[in-house]
Amino acid sequence: MSGGGKIPVTVTEVVRVNELIKRFKFERSDGGLLPTFSGGAHTVVEMQDYGTSRLNPYSLMSDPADTSAYTISVRRDDEGRGGSLFMHRHVRPGMEMSISNPVNLFPLDLRARKHLMIAGGIGITPFMGQIAQLSAISGRFELHYAARNPALAAYASELSARYPRQVHLYFDDYDQRIDLQGLLDGQPLGTHLYVCGPKGMIAWVRNTAEAAGWPREAVHHEEFLAPPSGKPFEVKLAVSNKVIQVGEHQSLLEAIEAAGVDAPYLCRGGCCGQCETDVIDYDGTFLHNDHWLSEEQHAGGKKIMPCVSRFEGKTLVLDR
Amino acid sequence: MAIAFKEETFRDDFTFSNSPEAIRRFPFPFHEDSYMYSVNLEQHVPVRPENTTRSLPDTVFDKTFDVDEHYVAEMKDRELVLAEDPLRCQSLPHMTLAGWDLLELIMTAKAAEYPDLFELHRDGDHWHWINRPLGIEQKFVFMDETTLPYGPMEYITRQTQGDFALLDQRDDNLWMDAGMVTTQADWSLDFDIGMNFFEWHAPVPKAHEMGIFVRALKFLLNIRQGSPARRLNWTLTVNPLLDTSPENYHKWGVQRATLTPENLGQKLHLRVELQTFFRLPRSNALVFPIRCYMISFQDLVTEPKWGRRMHRVIRDLPDELADYKGITRNRELILDWLSHYDDGAPTSPGAWADER
Numbered sequence: 278m279s280g281g282g283k284i285p286v287t288v289t290e291v292v293r294v295n296e297l298i299k300r301f302k303f304e305r306s307d308g309g310l311l312p313t314f315s316g317g318a319h320t321v322v323e324m325q326d327y328g329t330s331r332l333n334p335y336s337l338m339s340d341p342a343d344t345s346a347y348t349i350s351v352r353r354d355d356e357g358r359g360g361s362l363f364m365h366r367h368v369r370p371g372m373e374m375s376i377s378n379p380v381n382l383f384p385l386d387l388r389a390r391k392h393l394m395i396a397g398g399i400g401i402t403p404f405m406g407q408i409a410q411l412s413a414i415s416g417r418f419e420l421h422y423a424a425r426n427p428a429l430a431a432y433a434s435e436l437s438a439r440y441p442r443q444v445h446l447y448f449d450d451y452d453q454r455i456d457l458q459g460l461l462d463g464q465p466l467g468t469h470l471y472v473c474g475p476k477g478m479i480a481w482v483r484n485t486a487e488a489a490g491w492p493r494e495a496v497h498h499e500e501f502l503a504p505p506s507g508k509p510f511e512v513k514l515a516v517s518n519k520v521i522q523v524g525e526h527q528s529l530l531e532a533i534e535a536a537g538v539d540a541p542y543l544c545r546g547g548c549c550g551q552c553e554t555d556v557i558d559y560d561g562t563f564l565h566n567d568h569w570l571s572e573e574q575h576a577g578g579k580k581i582m583p584c585v586s587r588f589e590g591k592t593l594v595l596d597r
Numbered sequence: 598m599a600i601a602f603k604e605e606t607f608r609d610d611f612t613f614s615n616s617p618e619a620i621r622r623f624p625f626p627f628h629e630d631s632y633m634y635s636v637n638l639e640q641h642v643p644v645r646p647e648n649t650t651r652s653l654p655d656t657v658f659d660k661t662f663d664v665d666e667h668y669v670a671e672m673k674d675r676e677l678v679l680a681e682d683p684l685r686c687q688s689l690p691h692m693t694l695a696g697w698d699l700l701e702l703i704m705t706a707k708a709a710e711y712p713d714l715f716e717l718h719r720d721g722d723h724w725h726w727i728n729r730p731l732g733i734e735q736k737f738v739f740m741d742e743t744t745l746p747y748g749p750m751e752y753i754t755r756q757t758q759g760d761f762a763l764l765d766q767r768d769d770n771l772w773m774d775a776g777m778v779t780t781q782a783d784w785s786l787d788f789d790i791g792m793n794f795f796e797w798h799a800p801v802p803k804a805h806e807m808g809i810f811v812r813a814l815k816f817l818l819n820i821r822q823g824s825p826a827r828r829l830n831w832t833l834t835v836n837p838l839l840d841t842s843p844e845n846y847h848k849w850g851v852q853r854a855t856l857t858p859e860n861l862g863q864k865l866h867l868r869v870e871l872q873t874f875f876r877l878p879r880s881n882a883l884v885f886p887i888r889c890y891m892i893s894f895q896d897l898v899t900e901p902k903w904g905r906r907m908h909r910v911i912r913d914l915p916d917e918l919a920d921y922k923g924i925t926r927n928r929e930l931i932l933d934w935l936s937h938y939d940d941g942a943p944t945s946p947g948a949w950a951d952e953r
């Protein structure tokens with residue numbers, strides 16, 4: 278169920294886009310074509326990080342119709358658990374890796390008359406695929422892209438050169454802000470709104486849209502949480518009858534997988550609900566980090582999302 | 598493997614029948630002597646019978662889209678249904694892309710898996726499709742609707758056995774936004790179009806309480822490109838009628854009253870739906886092909902294990918399920934007929950027929 282088939286790929290290009298971002302190109306190691314995908318999809322990249330295997334999701338940013346290669350962009354996170362550092366430091370052209378089939382948790386709503394996109398920083402990547410898909414079918418879109426400054430605004434110049442009328446850029450260092458209220462007011466009926474960027478931006482866009490009366494189904498967002506690090510803890514897996522240790526820089530899901538137990542997942546970022554796991558017994562405190570369970574469920578002690586959530590205390594027994 | 602396509606009908610004189618090979622590969626749906634409603638989804642990959650050494654040259658699970666001896670006749674029947682009622686094929690405007698996805702999926706699978714029957718030549722967007730059994734040859738431009746005689750979904754599903762529902766995925770739900778439905782067991786595309794997963798499943802008894810649907814929906818939302826899933830469903834039909842639609846209930850409903858102990862073996866059919874689910878690449882939609890296999894009771898009991906088990910399943914079926922399957926009215930009659938094929942001997946595990 279967690280499967281979906283791995284694709285063996287070779288890294289064929291690594292490009293430094295700016296101070297923080299590198300772009301990676303993957304081609305099938307056997308020379309064949311990769312699956313077609315839809316704009317907004319991601320792939321899960323498997324990394325063998327010196328003893329720890331990491332599975333990190335990254336948005337596909339190449340043209341969905343081009344099946345000869347996939348490209349992703351990775352922003353270096355110096356404070357993170359190391360996935361992005363591994364990509365930046367160790368991944369070189371010629372390296373063999375393995376990636377998942379594409380999964381789309383941020384698809385375009387094809388009923389929309391117009392697609393209004395709001396991107397912040399590295400949140401630009403899923404829109405790259407969506408824009409390529411839309412421009413091939415002459416779909417109507419408008420992109421508002423905010424970044425710290427022009428040097429850090431990845432792909433901004435390419436995008437505005439290609440779509441001068443649709444792309445609008447904003448730079449924090451120049452005190453430029455998206456006039457969201459005005460933007461939302463002026464949209465034709467049937468417009469769908471998409472946002473991808475930092476947590477604060479997503480909340481701001483969703484709240485502003487809600488206050489302006491936008492229906493929930495017309496507002497789409499994508500936010501992958503990176504699994505946070507924390508104190509190591511021990512877990513008993515009741516079904517597989519195993520006791521496992523979750524390391525400081527490892528997620529509970531990764532520890533379950535490392536023990537050879539197959540567990541469901543899609544986003545690995547606390548938003549899709551697939552990894553939801555029943556708690557059989559516990560004595561301690563949950564550190565819930567997901568966007569899936571309700572507040573009552575977080576307080577209830579019956580469920581945990583192992584892709585991002587952790588535990589502190591004596592015993593934790595899971596139905597897995 | 599050459600398939601001898603049959604000339605037969607699914608209406609009026611009902612000349613439909615299965616050859617011995619078709620009986621042997623029939624997807625008998627009962628793994629044990631009782632039946633309980635469940636979702637029982639599994640990966641759609643070829644399976645081999647585990648409990649028997651019997652040689653099966655092929656099974657209905659081997660190919661992405663199974664083509665069998667009824668192919669040509671079923672496509673003729675579909676043509677007749679559509680001529681009478683064009684609303685059996687509908688596609689909301691945003692589903693055209695999913696239609697192209699489906700066309701690509703079917704054409705590439707059939708050309709790869711049945712190279713003697715189907716060919717696909719691609720030169721960029723310029724495609725050339727050959728369907729030998731139906732005598733069709735078509736050159737067209739992929740993603741250009743004006744180059745095909747019908748929309749992409751209608752074009753390809755006029756050439757593929759089974760009903761098709763195209764489900765759009767949004768708001769954590771699935772929406773029945775397009776389909777080709779001419780062989781359905783008592784449901785209506787025209788009624789369900791635009792509905793979401795819970796709305797179109799509303800009439801199933803009990804299952805809702807069991808939370809089955811919530812889990813099923815979650816499973817379906819999780820279906821990924823490259824990993825299709827499948828399940829079997831079943832019902833009984835009097836006469837090998839493909840089109841048991843609500844629209845035509847007045848025509849087929851009355852046939853239920855025509856069953857007698859003498860004609861039952863020939864008239865009553867076990868109808869099995871092979872339901873598969875595929876994630877489509879460009880549209881992110883799900884396609885849900887529902888393929889129907891029928892077998893008369895007299896053919897079914899030629900496999901002694903199936904005869905014994907069918908009797909036990911019908912006998913022990915909870916009343917509300919019997920109602921749901923539409924067999925309450927004839928249940929005594931059916932049990933009486935089947936009891937002659939059940940000597941009380943134990944049956945082997947699994948659904949496959951035994952070695953003889």
Ligand code: FES
Pocket residue numbers: 541542543544545546547548549550551552553567569582583584585
């Ligand atoms: S895998 Fe998506 S919520 Fe955990």
